[in-house]
Amino acid sequence: MSIDLSQFHQVFYEESYEGLDAMEQGLLEMDVEAPDDEVINTIFRAAHSIKGGSGTFGFNQVAEFTHVVETLLDEVRSGDRAMNQSIMDLLLVSVDCIRSLLQDLQAGDDPDLTQATDLKSQFEAILNGESASSESVGEVNSEDNTAEPIANEGGGKGYKIHFVPEETLLQTGNEPTRMFRQLAEVSDDCIEVSANLERLPSLTAMNPEHCYLAWDITINKAIDRSEIDEVFEWVIDDAEVVITEFDLSDSTIEEQASEQIEEPIAQAVSSEVESIAPEPAADKAPVENTAEKEPAKAKAKAKASTPESSSIRVSIDKVDSLINMVGELVITQSMLGQLGQNFDITRVQRLQEGLAQLEHNTRELQESVMKIRMMPISFVFSRFPRLVRDVSRTLDKKIDLVLSGENTELDKTVMEKIGDPMVHLIRNSIDHGIEMPDVRIAAGKPETGTVELNAFHQSGNIVIEIKDDGAGLNKERIQQKAIENGLIDESTTLADEQIFDLIFQPGFSTADAVSDLSGRGVGMDVVRRNIASLNGSIEVSSETGKGSRFVIRLPLTLAILDGQLVKVGEEIFIFPLVSIVESIQMDDTAINNVGGHSDVLQLRDEYVPIVQLHEIFSVNKDEPPADDNIVVVVETDGEKVGVVVDELLGQQQVVIKSLEENFKKVEGISGATILGDGTVALIVDVSGLSKMSGTSIKQIDSAHKAA
Amino acid sequence: MAKILAVDDSASMRQMVSFTLKGAGHDVIEASDGVEALKLAQGQSVDLVLSDVNMPNMDGITLCKNLRQLGTYKFTPILMLTTESAGDKKMEGKSAGATGWIVKPFNPDQLLTTIKKVLG
Numbered sequence: 038m039s040i041d042l043s044q045f046h047q048v049f050y051e052e053s054y055e056g057l058d059a060m061e062q063g064l065l066e067m068d069v070e071a072p073d074d075e076v077i078n079t080i081f082r083a084a085h086s087i088k089g090g091s092g093t094f095g096f097n098q099v100a101e102f103t104h105v106v107e108t109l110l111d112e113v114r115s116g117d118r119a120m121n122q123s124i125m126d127l128l129l130v131s132v133d134c135i136r137s138l139l140q141d142l143q144a145g146d147d148p149d150l151t152q153a154t155d156l157k158s159q160f161e162a163i164l165n166g167e168s169a170s171s172e173s174v175g176e177v178n179s180e181d182n183t184a185e186p187i188a189n190e191g192g193g194k195g196y197k198i199h200f201v202p203e204e205t206l207l208q209t210g211n212e213p214t215r216m217f218r219q220l221a222e223v224s225d226d227c228i229e230v231s232a233n234l235e236r237l238p239s240l241t242a243m244n245p246e247h248c249y250l251a252w253d254i255t256i257n258k259a260i261d262r263s264e265i266d267e268v269f270e271w272v273i274d275d276a277e278v279v280i281t282e283f284d285l286s287d288s289t290i291e292e293q294a295s296e297q298i299e300e301p302i303a304q305a306v307s308s309e310v311e312s313i314a315p316e317p318a319a320d321k322a323p324v325e326n327t328a329e330k331e332p333a334k335a336k337a338k339a340k341a342s343t344p345e346s347s348s349i350r351v352s353i354d355k356v357d358s359l360i361n362m363v364g365e366l367v368i369t370q371s372m373l374g375q376l377g378q379n380f381d382i383t384r385v386q387r388l389q390e391g392l393a394q395l396e397h398n399t400r401e402l403q404e405s406v407m408k409i410r411m412m413p414i415s416f417v418f419s420r421f422p423r424l425v426r427d428v429s430r431t432l433d434k435k436i437d438l439v440l441s442g443e444n445t446e447l448d449k450t451v452m453e454k455i456g457d458p459m460v461h462l463i464r465n466s467i468d469h470g471i472e473m474p475d476v477r478i479a480a481g482k483p484e485t486g487t488v489e490l491n492a493f494h495q496s497g498n499i500v501i502e503i504k505d506d507g508a509g510l511n512k513e514r515i516q517q518k519a520i521e522n523g524l525i526d527e528s529t530t531l532a533d534e535q536i537f538d539l540i541f542q543p544g545f546s547t548a549d550a551v552s553d554l555s556g557r558g559v560g561m562d563v564v565r566r567n568i569a570s571l572n573g574s575i576e577v578s579s580e581t582g583k584g585s586r587f588v589i590r591l592p593l594t595l596a597i598l599d600g601q602l603v604k605v606g607e608e609i610f611i612f613p614l615v616s617i618v619e620s621i622q623m624d625d626t627a628i629n630n631v632g633g634h635s636d637v638l639q640l641r642d643e644y645v646p647i648v649q650l651h652e653i654f655s656v657n658k659d660e661p662p663a664d665d666n667i668v669v670v671v672e673t674d675g676e677k678v679g680v681v682v683d684e685l686l687g688q689q690q691v692v693i694k695s696l697e698e699n700f701k702k703v704e705g706i707s708g709a710t711i712l713g714d715g716t717v718a719l720i721v722d723v724s725g726l727s728k729m730s731g732t733s734i735k736q737i738d739s740a741h742k743a744a
Numbered sequence: 745m746a747k748i749l750a751v752d753d754s755a756s757m758r759q760m761v762s763f764t765l766k767g768a769g770h771d772v773i774e775a776s777d778g779v780e781a782l783k784l785a786q787g788q789s790v791d792l793v794l795s796d797v798n799m800p801n802m803d804g805i806t807l808c809k810n811l812r813q814l815g816t817y818k819f820t821p822i823l824m825l826t827t828e829s830a831g832d833k834k835m836e837g838k839s840a841g842a843t844g845w846i847v848k849p850f851n852p853d854q855l856l857t858t859i860k861k862v863l864g
Contacts, residue, residue: 040764040852049756082798086754089796089827092849093757100849208812210821210843210862219861246818268861271844274835 042094049090050143051348054136056083058419061132064125065422072113072120080128081110087135099138102153105160106131112164124163129423131156193259194282200269201233201251202276204244211272213252219268220254227258259285349449351409359409362402369394407594410450414492414501415443417456421463425488428467435474435485436467442492447499448594451571455501455591458564458575462503462587463488465561470507470585480582482506494593498573498615501589510579512536519545537577541565569673569724571595572613598693600710600720602686603669606656609718610682611691611710616723618670618677620685628666638668638679645670645679646727653705653729654719658683673724680726693720705729746791746863747771751781751807752825753799761794761825764852765859778802782810789816792863794846797826797833805840812841821862825850 063080067073084107091099106128112118134152141148202213221228233251243249256265262280269278373391376384418440429436447455471477471486478484489504512533519525519539531539539545543562568575573591592598592615600611601620621640628636628647636647647668651658668679691710696703696719707722748770752758755776762772773790775781777799785793793811797804804824811817821843826833834845846858 040760040767042760042851045756045760045763048759049754052755079800082753082800085798085827086757089825089848090754090756092827093760093851207819209838209841210819212819212821212862215862271838274838 046094046143049094050139053087053090053139056087057132057136057139059083061129061423062419064129064132065426067120067125069120069122069125074114077110077114077120081107081114084110096139096142098148098150098153099135099142102131102138102157103135105157105164106135108164109160127156127159127163131160193285195258195285196254196256196260196262196265197281197283198254198256198265198269199251199279199281200254200276201236201278202248202272204247204249206248206272206275207246209272209275211275213248213250216268216272217252217254220256220265223264223268224256224258224260227256229255229257257285349410349412355405355408359402359405362398362405366395366398366402369398407448407596408446410448410594410596411446412449412452413444413446414452414499417452417459418443418490418492420456421459421490424460424463425467428464429471432468433473434467434471436471437485437487439487439489441490445492445494445499446593447492447591448596450595451499451591451593454567454571455589458567458589459501459503461560461564463490466503466505466507466585470505470509472508495590498590499593501591503587503589504584505586506584509581509583509585510537510540510577512581515539534576534578537579540577541575572598572615574615596693598691598710598720599688600691601669601688602712602718603650603667603682604684604686605650605654605682606658608654608656609686609712609716610650610654611718611720612669612671612680613720613723614688616671616673618672620667620669623666623668640670640677640679643677645677647679647681648726648729649681650721651681653726671723671726673727676727678723678727680721691718691720745769745771747773747788748792748794748859749773749775749781749785749790751775751778751793751795751799751804753777753796757796757825760852761855764855767852768856778804778807778810781807785811785814785817790820792859793817793820793822794859795822795824797824797837805836805842808837808840808842823859823862 060080060083063076063083067076084103088100088103088107091097091103109118109124110128113120113124118124130152134156138148138150138153200213202211206213217228217230231253233253234249236249236251237243238249262282265280269276272278369391373388373395376388376391380388421440422438425436425438466488467486471488472480472482474484477486487506489502491502491504493500515536516525516531516539519536519542520527522545524539524542524545525531540561541564545562565575568589568591571591572595573589575590576588577585578588579585598611599614601614601617603610603612623638628638630636637644638647639645650656666681667683667685668681669685670677670679672678691712693708694710696706696709699709703719705722705725706719707725708720709717710720712718748765750758750761750765750772751774752761753776758774758776762774765772773784773788775784778795779801781793781795782802793808795804795807802810804826808822808824811820811822822841824834824837824842824845825848826837826845827848837845843862844858846855850858
């Protein structure tokens with residue numbers, strides 16, 4: 038029976054990555070001095086499973102490497118070896134190493150074994166050095182080579198087996214008759230079995246669950262001794278088994294020969310032998326793999342870029358509540374169905390009640406379905422202890438990471454995309470925010486700095502805070518840098534928030550600024566852009582000497598949006614509600630033409646560039662522009678844009694459909710939705726719009742000054 | 745055809761074992777740890793139990809001890825799937841009442857050959 042093991046590979050990868058995460062987490066929370074048994078067990082189990090799986094599925098390089106890791110862990114687990122910092126460091130690096138081996142394999146590449154080989158020799162040095170056990174590494178492969186290639190030697194030997202099981206043998210689930218059957222199979226029925234009744238007690242003294250019989254078995258065929266050993270392998274400690282060889286007499290051989298002619302058993306033997314003979318999964322699988330490799334390669338590559346998004350784990354609670362909702366929905370539906378069968382006007386009241394019920398059910402169902410995609414943010418948070426540990430070690434800083442709100446849930450897609458910006462922010466906090474221990478002591482602060490991560494829900498958004506008690510942002514340096522880079526004038530006076538906000542401006546940080554800037558600003562524009570692409574926002578506040586606080590706000594999901602519907606000509610467009618600052622009615626006089634080509638709106642003491650939505654999207658507008666325009670002021674990347682529309686309609690939640698997947702990418706449009714009456718409305722991409730308007734505050738400011 | 749209870753905390757191993765056994769015409773019940781396996785075992789009898797040793801919540805050795813306490817599992821073959829080639833794990837399994845063991849890594853053919861030893 039041939040089974041294609043590659044069908045289990047995806048599951049193996051997924052669970053191995055999970056196992057590696059568990060190992061990493063366990064190692065990080067472990068107290069090196071007094072490791073918790075359960076934590077060590079968990080780590081050991083994870084390594085053990087990865088080794089077992091990788092061996093089974095033919096990933097021998099992984100199995101071999103994991104074997105040494107497991108051996109060391111086993112010694113720690115059984116108390117033969119004390120945990121120490123260097124072992125812990127080695128284990129952590131090994132986790133990374135195994136992960137990268139697996140990623141290579143998953144991508145269909147040959148894994149790079151340089152690191153593994155290096156680490157393996159380090160493990161071996163530890164294992165052999167002070168040594169509790171010195172299991173060889175090769176064992177993972179050799180251990181199942183119990184059966185040796187079968188050599189049918191010369192004239193051959195038969196076997197006499199004296200088999201006296203312990204009385205309790207049956208209670209281990211072993212069954213002598215099955216064993217005889219197996220012996221008969223391997224010896225092609227050239228077997229004689231006689232029972233020895235000596236031990237049989239009287240009927241009254243007999244325990245029906247005990248085995249009192251003993252047997253003498255003669256095998257009149259030259260078979261390999263290992264075949265017999267295998268049969269008795271499991272009972273060898275529960276029985277007296279004496280195996281003696283004897284020369285098969287000529288007559289028996291002849292007898293046997295004639296038998297062989299009678300029955301075409303030779304084939305049966307060889308096939309049996311084949312299946313028993315050790316054929317480690319490894320030998321086979323790579324062959325299968327290579328055959329399949331080429332076509333599979335491209336596919337695997339594509340997958341590798343988003344390895345974790347292919348499946349999702351949902352708690353039973355959520356599924357149950359979903360089933361419950363659907364049940365409610367079915368009840369409401371049948372209620373309405375009944376109502377419709379002989380409907381008359383007197384029952385309008387009940388119809389309305391039913392419809393209200395339906396609306397209620399639908400909303401609940403929608404919320405429940407959305408919840409399926411929601412996962413606790415601990416999935417993102419869990420990678421930070423390691424990051425903080427590694428970065429602070431490199432920098433020789435002492436840092437405590439405090440996590441709270443790990444159970445706050447957010448959409449899986451959002452979660453996958455928020456990890457990188459957060460890494461960036463945390464790295465910056467440690468690198469630029471927290472001071473060196475001696476500096477901290479001199480400033481009267483505790484030697485160990487603190488980075489706090491917090492997540493919570495707030496009015497339909499998830500808020501993530503990253504707070505440190507470091508030196509805070511250096512206003513002067515930021516201002517100076519901004520002037521150098523031409524972001525602001527020397528004469529510009531800015532409020533603190535505006536200064537801090539400069540770090541998010543593209544072009545704020547230049548390569549040489551990265552290393553010598555004591556504040557922050559390393560690629561912060563990228564962070565803001567990534568967060569903005571999730572319809573989120575980021576703000577920073579800071580106090581010199583006390584630390585900084587970054588606040589990220591994200592929508593709970595990317596699938597639904599709170600939108601403001603507006604009308605332009607006959608078309609309906611939708612603005613994300615979060616991006617709208619205000620909507621005002623303006624007469625033409627408030628709109629000035631600056632510099633000959635761009636319109637700006639004077640909004641109190643600010644100038645805001647104006648975009649005509651109908652011009653940008655070429656919407657036919659029959660009526661001449663009304664005297665009083667409606668301007669929707671939206672904000673993106675810290676810049677305001679006024680968008681002129683005809684009419685403000687209602688606000689509603691809309692389900693976002695991708696325009697790119699269903700049509701093609703359109704500049705200034707982030708997606709589409711279907712409204713209650715079935716018409717399609719486009720969702721405006723506010724940041725795209727401001728780019729398309731071709732003007733920015735700076736240009737307007739300077740134009741205004743010039744004017 | 746036999747009814748087999750397969751216990752392993754690793755989903756990929758469980759799938760592989762289960763797929764192999766089903767392919768050979770057996771009925772397979774899956775459990776992801778000893779606690780779950782014991783719960784499943786209490787409601788029915790099976791012809792064979794295949795269990796991993798290292799599992800969270802309840803390991804294979806403890807499962808084996810507990811199964812032998814149940815009347816219906818007194819003589820049921822219980823095979824441990826183990827990577828430990830060392831004797832003491834095997835002994836521990838034996839003294840807990842395990843029938844035998846299969847050493848990991850094994851391939852589907854080896855699995856089928858081995859279970860033939862205890863079925864029927």
